[in-house]
Amino acid sequence: MSSRIVVGYTATDAGADALALGARLALASDSSLHVVVVLPGEERSVITPPDAGYDRYLREQAEEWLTGAAATVPDAVRVRTHVRFGESFAAGLLDTAHDVNASHIVVGAANGGRRGRHRLGTVASELLHSADVPVVLAPEGARRIDPTSGITRITAAIGLRPGADLLLEESVALATATGAELRLVSLVAIDLPAGIAGNESAASHADEVFVHARRSLPKGVDAEAVVGLGDSVEDAVAHLSWEPGEIAIVGSSRLARPRRLFLGSTAAKMLHELPVPMIVVPRTRKKKKGAEA
Template identity: 30%
Template sequence: MRFDNVLTGFIAEPRGRDGLLLAALLARQAGGHLTVATVQPPAWSAPGPARAEESAWRAYLDEQAEATLAKARELADELAGGDVDYVVHSHKGSGRGLVELARKLDADVVVIGSASGGGKGRISVGSTADQLLHASSVPVLLAPRGYADAPPEAFERITLAYRRGPRAEAAVASAAQAAVRLDVPLRLMTLLVSSGRRVKVEEDMLERLRDLASADLAAAAEGHRRRVPVEVEVPEGRTVAQALAAASWLPGELLVCASSGSGPLRRVFLGDTSVKIVRAATRPVMILTRQQ
């Protein structure tokens, strides 16, 4: 996984600051280039007398875009230093506009903040994220709401939500590459969700699942230990949220999820479990594209 070109969508709201800070942190630690983009609706083409209204609308859009980028420059100068580009892109949908711009700029990852409706410290998927999570051809990185209020100084560890399957090794390889690039250790984690009923049959089944998950994680980690320190963990809970909460989390943690196998090849697509992980996460979450 490369982080040579990091693209972040920015709006002059707290969520824009969250995404920009996360993108700047990633670009700085990975030694990549940061592009800050604002996506505005396109102006229409109108004949005759309506052209005056069209010109006024275009002028308004240009004024809004310039004000947004001025705010982005003010923040980025503080967060990212000098290696930053600023672009305005026109599209009816902000998420689809970022998908289009990522292809045009050959971006390696798209970073955005959470929708404003979610709780602080959690990720809320709004329309922009939803469009990205169904169409992006590069990984999507989501910042929890309020991430910029108390940011870490650096990434400290990458955790991959591991699930055994035909695409598991590709996800591990991508996470390991990211860990090498960021110079941090890698943790492979399988969430074990139980009903909470402590009857012997279920206890026996959980013990077998625990052993199987541990063996799978050990096998997945084995081929990557020479490149990066790898640890494994199997947290348990009655729900995905409880299992995530049972694990320890560093301030500079980055959580990585693979895309669903039912999604299109080389596109981001969230499955049911990944959706639950994203909603329960208290750290930034990166969703990989489907590789196989």
């Protein structure tokens, strides 16, 4: 059974970025796409009391947006659209993801971000501190990349902390599904005192990380291993090579609750300089169930 990808859509550039990235992922992995607009639920503020006529107008407008959005998705992608009511946009996306048993939720950057970079808005921030499925962050400008261009490389930022094995498993699965190359990056060689001793210690730790990771790779799967060097996380990320069709994948912070996301400090710093989409995965996995495509 193919995977299902949920896209949080708004009629904005950020919504177009999320939709384009979601379509590219769906096409590359033979997944179906569920495009969602979330409207305020019944438990709304007293400032905006329920009004049947206004609610009907909002729904019609949302359906019109979704029709236009679906028309931009390549014909080869199976698309379903949803108008969802929820206490928040993030809550509505999570509810939809649970209903369709989605593998990922895709959202765009907040307004005002630099082209090709991330700027977390309210929806992304809420998802990154509560979601129990991987969240895909589309950088500003993702809409300008042809959805048919595919996914060329999956870069996993790995370490030895709890959850690393699951992160590697998710990275291998995504690389296999999309036909992309797999690259393992260690950012442990950062924030260390300058000097040979610090660099040697970092390199030794990176070697340990890569040895452990390669032992965990399935038979027949290979991966390039690269150490990110720099005076800071941002500096290390900026000095790595990144392809236009690449996606980075990181694990949730060790502070996360079981089966929930929590954006760690390293991942948050990576976002400042990362020019490609980022996927954040929970440290532990919940049991999957079947669902209709």
